[in-house]
Amino acid sequence: MSKADTQNADVEAVGAGPEQARYGGSVGFFRDIRRFRRNKPAVASLIYIIVLFIVAFLADWVAPFHYETTSPAHALEGSSWRHWFGTDELGRDLFSRIIYSARNAIIVSFGSVLIGLLIGAVIGAISGYYGRWLDILVMRIVDIMFAFPQFLLLIILVTAMGRGLMTMFIAIGITSWAGYARLVRGQILSAKNNDYVEAARCLGSKDGHIIRSYIAPNIVGPIIVAVSFGIPAAMMAESAMSLIGMGLRPPMPSWGNLISSGMMQMYGFPHLVLWPSLTFGLTLLAFTFIGDGLREVYGKE
Amino acid sequence: MADYIFEANHISKTFGKGGQRVVAVDDISLRIPRGKTLGVLGESGSGKSTLGRCILRLIEPDSGEIRFNGEIISGITHRRFRPYRRNMQMIFQNPFSSLNPKMSVGSAIEDPMRIWGIGDKESRRKRVKELMDIVGIHPRFAYAFPYEFSGGQQQRINIARALALDPKFIVCDEAVSALDVSIQAQIVNLLMDLQKELDLTYLFISHNLGVVEYLSDEVLIMRNGKLVECSTAEDIFLNPKDEYTRNLINSVPSMPTAEQLLAKISR
Amino acid sequence: MERNDAPILEVQDLKVAFQTDTGLLKAVDGLDFKLRPGEVLGIVGESGSGKSVSMLSITGLIKKEGRETGGKALFLGRDLLKLNADGLAKILGKEIGFVFQNPMSSLNPTLRIGPQIAEGMLLHGKAKRSEVKDMVVELLNKVGIREPAMRYRAYPHELSGGMRQRVMIAMALSCGPKLLIADEPTTALDVTVEKQILELMMQMKDDLGLSIIMITHNLPVALNYCDRVLVLYAGRMMEKGSAYQLVSKAGHPYTKALFSSNMELGRKGIRIEPIKGNIPPLTQLPEGCRFHPRCPAAKDKCRSEAPVLLQATDDSHFVSCHFPN
Numbered sequence: 001m002s003k004a005d006t007q008n009a010d011v012e013a014v015g016a017g018p019e020q021a022r023y024g025g026s027v028g029f030f031r032d033i034r035r036f037r038r039n040k041p042a043v044a045s046l047i048y049i050i051v052l053f054i055v056a057f058l059a060d061w062v063a064p065f066h067y068e069t070t071s072p073a074h075a076l077e078g079s080s081w082r083h084w085f086g087t088d089e090l091g092r093d094l095f096s097r098i099i100y101s102a103r104n105a106i107i108v109s110f111g112s113v114l115i116g117l118l119i120g121a122v123i124g125a126i127s128g129y130y131g132r133w134l135d136i137l138v139m140r141i142v143d144i145m146f147a148f149p150q151f152l153l154l155i156i157l158v159t160a161m162g163r164g165l166m167t168m169f170i171a172i173g174i175t176s177w178a179g180y181a182r183l184v185r186g187q188i189l190s191a192k193n194n195d196y197v198e199a200a201r202c203l204g205s206k207d208g209h210i211i212r213s214y215i216a217p218n219i220v221g222p223i224i225v226a227v228s229f230g231i232p233a234a235m236m237a238e239s240a241m242s243l244i245g246m247g248l249r250p251p252m253p254s255w256g257n258l259i260s261s262g263m264m265q266m267y268g269f270p271h272l273v274l275w276p277s278l279t280f281g282l283t284l285l286a287f288t289f290i291g292d293g294l295r296e297v298y299g300k301e
Numbered sequence: 302m303a304d305y306i307f308e309a310n311h312i313s314k315t316f317g318k319g320g321q322r323v324v325a326v327d328d329i330s331l332r333i334p335r336g337k338t339l340g341v342l343g344e345s346g347s348g349k350s351t352l353g354r355c356i357l358r359l360i361e362p363d364s365g366e367i368r369f370n371g372e373i374i375s376g377i378t379h380r381r382f383r384p385y386r387r388n389m390q391m392i393f394q395n396p397f398s399s400l401n402p403k404m405s406v407g408s409a410i411e412d413p414m415r416i417w418g419i420g421d422k423e424s425r426r427k428r429v430k431e432l433m434d435i436v437g438i439h440p441r442f443a444y445a446f447p448y449e450f451s452g453g454q455q456q457r458i459n460i461a462r463a464l465a466l467d468p469k470f471i472v473c474d475e476a477v478s479a480l481d482v483s484i485q486a487q488i489v490n491l492l493m494d495l496q497k498e499l500d501l502t503y504l505f506i507s508h509n510l511g512v513v514e515y516l517s518d519e520v521l522i523m524r525n526g527k528l529v530e531c532s533t534a535e536d537i538f539l540n541p542k543d544e545y546t547r548n549l550i551n552s553v554p555s556m557p558t559a560e561q562l563l564a565k566i567s568r
Numbered sequence: 569m570e571r572n573d574a575p576i577l578e579v580q581d582l583k584v585a586f587q588t589d590t591g592l593l594k595a596v597d598g599l600d601f602k603l604r605p606g607e608v609l610g611i612v613g614e615s616g617s618g619k620s621v622s623m624l625s626i627t628g629l630i631k632k633e634g635r636e637t638g639g640k641a642l643f644l645g646r647d648l649l650k651l652n653a654d655g656l657a658k659i660l661g662k663e664i665g666f667v668f669q670n671p672m673s674s675l676n677p678t679l680r681i682g683p684q685i686a687e688g689m690l691l692h693g694k695a696k697r698s699e700v701k702d703m704v705v706e707l708l709n710k711v712g713i714r715e716p717a718m719r720y721r722a723y724p725h726e727l728s729g730g731m732r733q734r735v736m737i738a739m740a741l742s743c744g745p746k747l748l749i750a751d752e753p754t755t756a757l758d759v760t761v762e763k764q765i766l767e768l769m770m771q772m773k774d775d776l777g778l779s780i781i782m783i784t785h786n787l788p789v790a791l792n793y794c795d796r797v798l799v800l801y802a803g804r805m806m807e808k809g810s811a812y813q814l815v816s817k818a819g820h821p822y823t824k825a826l827f828s829s830n831m832e833l834g835r836k837g838i839r840i841e842p843i844k845g846n847i848p849p850l851t852q853l854p855e856g857c858r859f860h861p862r863c864p865a866a867k868d869k870c871r872s873e874a875p876v877l878l879q880a881t882d883d884s885h886f887v888s889c890h891f892p893n
Contacts, residue, residue, distance in 0.1 A: 195399035198359060199459075203413040203466070204386040213412070217403035344758035345729070451846045452615075481614035482785060483862075486829040486842035508758065511831035515840070538833060552759040554766075554788040555832050559816035562791070566812060 035297045042293025045286035052283065056103035063096035067253050076269050085275040089265070094272065097253040098279050104254050105283070108169045109234035113227055115173025120180025121223070127181065128188030129211065138181070145178035154241060163249045168241065172234050183226050187219035194218075221298030228291035232284040239280065255280040305368075306502045307356075307470055308332040312365035314348075314355055325351040326362070327526040333470075333519075338496065338503040340517030340534065342510060342549075348526035349506045353472045356504065357389055358382060369470070387417060390463035394475035396455035400447040406458045407433075407443025413465040432461040436491065453484035460491065464499070472504045477512060489516055510553050514538050522546055575602040576644060576747050576779045583638035584618070584625045593850045595621040597803045599639070600877065601796075603747070608773060608780040610794030610811075612787055612826075616847050617800040619783045623749050625649075627664060628656045643747070662692040665740030667769075669752035671732035675724040675739075682708070682720030685739045694743045704742070710775075711738045712768055730761035734768065741772060748772075751783045766793055787826050791815060796884075799823050802848055802858040805877055809885035819880045819887035822859045857890070865891060 055062050071091035078086045085094040127138040157171040200214045241247035242256025262272035314326040325348040333339045343349040355362040367375040374385050393399040407429050414425045430440040436457040477485040507513050520537040522529040530543045541547045582599040596618035603609050613619040624630040626641035626648045641648040668674045685704045689695040695703050708716035711734045754762035790797050791811045799807040807820040818824050825843045845862040854861050860870040869890050880887040
């Protein structure tokens with residue numbers, strides 16, 4: 001190697017070198033974080049969501065009251081130091097009930113997205129990577145899933161399985177896999193045609209290694225983005241179901257339940273619909289901002 | 302008899318069905334002496350890239366026989382073919398897209414050794430440094446990612462990766478076509494130096510006549526999937542037999558001489 | 569052949585810079601040239617040399633956000649850099665025609681080529697609706713498309729790469745421009761087609777009295793077809809002169825290196841000495857002469873002081889080097 005070595009040694013000596021020298025080694029993951037941090041609304045939203053998470057999961061300790069604790073003497077009060085967001089017709093603390101709603105919404109949305117993503121990713125990956133008749137079959141099923149109204153399917157599933165937290169997130173998960181399957185398949189199809197996958201095959205990689213080391217790392221970005229938009233969508237589905245009385249079973253609070261019961265007394269006691277709607281809207285908005293932020297990060301590749 | 306490391310006989314490949322059938326490679330035979338370079342020259346759509354991929358079985362040829370070191374490697378199962386992969390590598394046209402953007406370059410060069418379970422972590426790292434040295438990239442950049450390098454540097458990394466398994470035969474598919482003029486010569490020289498030191502055999506696919514002439518021992522000219530002419534480089538470029546070859550050679554813009562330009566001005 | 573006519577395009581000290589995440593990117597720094605009627609000017613450079621950016625900037629075809637331009641680009645006396653979008657739109661396509669590297673991406677794939685060419689002519693008032701079709705067919709014939717009346721109704725994807733580039737040229741010439749800017753017009757084409765296209769452009773120049781700016785990375789192409797050639801490197805002019813001056817007495821080490829590392833036919837057996845090193849990213853340009861890190865003849869002065877373009881052998885030959893030859 002002596003000759004090539006010396007000949008190319010001077011090539012390197014004057015080479016501009018990779019940019020890394022300037023950036024001090026912030027690449028990959030850290031570069032992503034740096035990009036995300038530039039998006040101020042997304043960062044603010046992330047902080048809001050983190051606080052919401054902590055509060056929601058420590059609800060039993062953080063919430064001033066349990067969601068079932070009634071206090072007829074204090075029914076339908078406005079905001080006060082004792083009840084920040086006021087109370088409902090049974091004197092239950094609205095602030096506490098919203099905290100518990102957030103917890104339920106998080107469980108349902110994350111659980112359902114996880115289920116949908118798991119089913120969808122596996123089906124989409126097989127379909128996209130191996131292709132041929134399997135792909136055609138799977139994609140027809142996905143088309144049928146898309147053609148079928150999600151809401152109708154949810155109602156059927158809930159009717160069959162009964163109302164409850166568990167039912168809710170399984171049902172939403174089952175109805176949302178098709179979107180993830182289509183996304184994962186599309187991403188794999190385009191990643192599969194990259195030169196670097198052909199190069200890996202040429203090096204003797206087996207399928208598993210190609211999928212793990214060459215395809216998966218390059219498609220996580222769009223999937224993370226889809227998940228960040230899937231979560232508010234699942235929250236919407238959950239509260240919509242609750243709104244029509246097919247969601248969580250009262251007295252278990254959910255944003256949908258709170259809003260639907262609040263609407264009945266909207267003119268007399270607007271705070272009953274104002275606070276749940278406001279916090280719900282804010283949460284959805286926050287997830288959307290985060291999704292936009294992530295899209296900006298991963299879209300730049 | 303010369304020692305041919307690689308032989309391919311009557312390779313054909315057709316894409317599509319019915320009326321949209323395209324014969325990409327039509328009954329091409331070639332053989333490459335050990336340690337030499339066979340240049341495959343053709344314009345776009347000549348099927349030269351498909352031929353290169355058929356030879357490495359990245360695309361299955363429809364028919365034909367391929368021999369490596371005299372052993373038949375066509376028509377055997379992928380499981381039985383896999384051991385031969387180690388000895389045959391490919392360098393692609395686009396240096397950036399043939400590297401995984403999420404893998405550091407050191408890791409990319411190490412990957413073939415991981416795939417084949419060669420050595421332990423430490424010995425592999427040592428080998429990566431060695432390979433980076435050979436291709437002229439300082440080993441301190443092993444943790445950098447492909448996008449941080451220039452095109453020429455990326456192609457050096459691709460070459461290092463292809464060399465990681467000590468292959469005997471490398472297919473270069475337009476390996477310098479995407480590079481700047483001043484970088485092309487660097488990479489071509491590097492490939493030629495490596496060939497001498499490591500006793501490599503190349504199949505060099507390109508549309509660039511100058512590059513092919515510069516580094517090939519023998520040249521095969523393809524057009525519309527068919528073989529036009531195959532001979533030694535001197536033969537092809539100094540006394541081309543085929544009309545098409547002559548036309549090709551005459552079309553390459555050559556550096557004008559001062560006299561030619563003077564004549565043009567005074568005209 | 570001295571020409572005394574007023575220049576078609578006069579670019580004076582053109583500077584183009586972009587504000588990016590990683591700092592100010594100086595894409596073009598001090599471009600200077602005059603293009604006379606009937607002249608073919610070659611702008612030669614590698615990637616990042618600024619050869620395309622400079623032309624796209626003066627014609628406003630590059631996004632304005634984050635872009636800073638300096639200097640002047642006088643087209644028949646009007647400064648293109650000072651014109652607004654409307655003013656430019658009146659000139660582009662009408663008085664300045666463009667041919668790009670990839671005809672497929674510059675042609676609308678959903679329109680038949682004939683009507684596509686006719687559209688521009690009608691827009692700029694160069695033809696009446698009743699006669700436009702005949703004019704387009706005649707134009708297609710002129711750029712060497714066989715059976716032009718039939719091809720009039722062809723879609724871009726039905727044509728070969730060379731045919732598409734001919735259509736692009738027809739479109740660029742359709743409004744009778746005075747200047748044709750061709751950005752790597754033959755890079756995507758096979759060599760046999762390349763020659764035909766270049767010869768077509770030269771013929772059009774002679775027939776129509778055009779001036780041409782040809783942007784290319786291919787030095788032999790520039791020297792064979794251009795009267796004058798600018799050699800750019802990392803956004804700066806390295807050398808400027810006639811093709812003859814560059815071939816017979818190139819003054820800049822970069823120009824010489826381009827000659828010696830060019831892989832043309834007939835180099836077999838003679839080892840090419842490549843230019844060492846890599847092209848610097850425009851965000852981290854070296855101090856002094858931009859070529860000095862790769863220059864075999866670099867001295868201390870080159871590392872600290874940027875050379876200016878000075879007259880070399882005779883009055884039309886300029887070199888930007890402290891130690892020419």
